[in-house]
Amino acid sequence: MTCLPSHTDKRLGLVIDLDTCVGCQACVTACKEWNTGGHMGPLTDIDPYGGHVDGVWFNRVHSYEHVTEMGGRTVNFPRSCLHCETPACVTVCPTGASYKRASDGIVLIDEDKCIGCKLCSWACPYGAREFDTDVGVMKKCTLCVDRIYNDNLAEGDRVPACVAACPTSARHFGDLGDPQSPISHLVAERGGVDLMPELGYRPTNKYLPPRAHTQRAASVPAKALEPVRAEGGFLGWVDRMLSS
Amino acid sequence: MHPAFSVVFFTTATGAGYGLLALLGVLGPLGFIAPDFWPGFVGMGLALGLIAAGLLSSTGHLGRPERAWRAFSQWRSSWLSREGVASVATFIPAGLFGLGWVILGRLDGWVAAAGLLAAICAVITVCMTGMIYASLKPVAQWHSPYTLPGYLVFSAMSGCVLMNALLQGFALASKTLLAASVLLTLLGWGWKLATWRHNDRLEIPTNANTATGLAGGTVRSLEWPHTEENYLLKEMGFRIARKHAAKLRLITQALAFGVPILLLVAALALPWPIAALVSALAAIVQFAGMLVERWLFFAEAKHTVMLYYGR
Structure with missing residues (x-):
């Protein structure tokens, strides 16, 4: 049923730190690698070695230049499903293929019911859903449901593939419905924000804005390096002649 | 938004078909038309034919059309599902009405009720179609008070012009219907101009800052996550050059409104066989114009996801 649950026991989601993300794309490839064999797999690639590569990805990293009166900086920005509290992608679905789980708030698609009308992708302001032209159905981030509850994995690995892969710990996973969870504390501490809050989708995932500029970094560049000892031979002779 | 022809044709054809069906359903029982075989056969055939062709065309948009029956299940939350249910439900009274008129040759009693x-x-179904678009918040040009009335006005307009052509064809010309066709086309023209004016001045609170959560200053896209076009860019990133939009708006105004009004006014003064031909031409030209209008409805609509791509 595409009506939304009035309440979800948990609100599992991601917190993404825009301050520490270096745009390495490790989360993107880890996501693709895990999920192409996972719950929503395959993440089809069309013409992967040709001139018009296309394919399904759940996670994409943009790069932006953010310029304020404090100066400019590059911000790397991972974009994936925000598992909204009021996801219009679910309510517009005519077949009941899209649903939001009452247990943990994860938004999923039942591929066997999807007719590929694409309306859910129109209803998502964040571009989280991508159509698989090969299979004819819509696909989206599952928050790695097949990892986070997977008893076959070591407990520490029961996090989404993107979180496990991040080398700078810019991605955090947890229950955002529990105000005492570490991830909720992190959001409170760092002033985590919603994307496009004015549209009223109430995203579960939060983004931590980059920290303020500081003066701690060296304000002048270091001196150019000098050679440790004088060069010998012909070039050394030229160097000495020209230096004198 | 990408203007898929299947959807452009679907909304245009069903709009005209439901408009014609509604007029036949009201004007027939009111005694406006005699319950003769041919006007009923051609009229109902045209209306239901346009509706059926549109609905079939819409399944061309689906990735898995063989599962289309599932779309009738989620009417509690989905306008698309409601449209599906309403469109199929309409066939029941429409079918009975058509049988009563064409086979039994009567337009009273239960046939009138049907x-x-x-x-x-028909009116409810057109409302459902309009609401599919009007309910989509990420597309500001659609999520507007102009969308739903627009669908109703254009449906009534193209239905009335078709109805006029039909009656003229059977030498059942009615000055009232001709005048109504001209007035509805004028109303459609005015509504489209007002809609474009509204859309051109649209100021939405959603921008690259709110999309990325980066407050203040300017946010400029440096690098996309991919080098080739992906689904999002193909489906939501459709762009037409502004000069083309301006030309297409002129073409829309000429074909959907201007030329049909001239032809209908001419039909008012012309004798029968020519007036019928001119009326039919007005309906055909208007249908072509409405296809361009609907193409622009999609092509000029901007989706918020493009903010992430700096477009």
Whole structure:
């Protein structure tokens, strides 16, 4: 049923730190690698070695230049499903293929019911859903449901593939419905924000804005390096002649 | 938004078909038309044919059309599902009305009731179609008070012009219907101009800052996550050059409104066989114009996801 649950026991989601993300794309490839064999797999690639590569990805990293009166900086920005509290992608679905789980708030698609009308992708302001032209159905981030509850994995690995892969710990996973969870504390501490809050989708995932500029970094560049000892031979002779 | 022809044709054809069906369903029982075989056969055939062709065309948009029946299940939350249910439900009173008129040759009693019910169902279905678009918050040009009335006005307009052509064809010309066709086309023209004016001045609170959560200053896209076009860019990133939009708006105004009004006014003064031909031409030209209008409805609509791509 595409009506939304009035309440979800948990609100599992991601917190993404825009301050520490270096745009390495490790989360993107880890996501693709895990999920192409996972719950929503395959993440089809069309013409992967040709001139018009296309394919399904759940996670994409943009790069932006953010310029304020404090100066400019590059911000790397991972974009994936925000598992909204009021996801219009679910309510517009005519077949009941899209649903939001009452247990943990994860938004999923039942591929066997999807007719590929694409309306859910129109209803998502964040571009989280991508159509698989090969299979004819819509696909989206599952928050790695097949990892986070997977008893076959070591407990520490029961996090989404993107979180496990991040080398700078810019991605955090947890229950955002529990105000005492570490991830909720992190959001409170760092002033985590919603994307496009004015549209009223109430995203579960939060983004931590980059920290303020500081003066701690060296304000002048270091001196150019000098050679440790004088060069010998012909070039050394030229160097000495020209230096004198 | 990408203007898929299947959807452009679907909304245009069903709009005209439901408009014609509603008029037949109301004007038939009111005694506006005699319950003769041919006007009923051609009129109902045209209306239901346009609706059926549109609905079939819409399944061309689906990735898995063989599962289309599932779309009738989620009417509690989905306008698309409601549209599916309403469109199929309309066939029941419309079918009975058509049988009563064409086979039994009567337009009174239960046939009249079926006609009125078909008209109500037709209006409801057009409302559902309009709401599919009007309910989509990420597309500001659609999520506007102009969308739903627009669908109703254009449906009534193209239905009335078709109805006029039909009656003229059977030498059942009615000055009232001709005048109504001209007035509805003028109303459609005015509504489209007002809609474009509204859309051109649209100021939405959603921008690259709110999309990325980066407050203040400017946010400029440095690098996309991919080098080739992906689904999002193909489906939501459709762009037409502004000069083309301006030309297409002129073409829309000429074909959908201007030329049909001239032809209909001419039909008012011309004798029968020529007036019928001119009326039919007006309907055909208007249908072509409405296809361009609907193409622009999609092509000019901007989706918020493009903010992430700096477009």
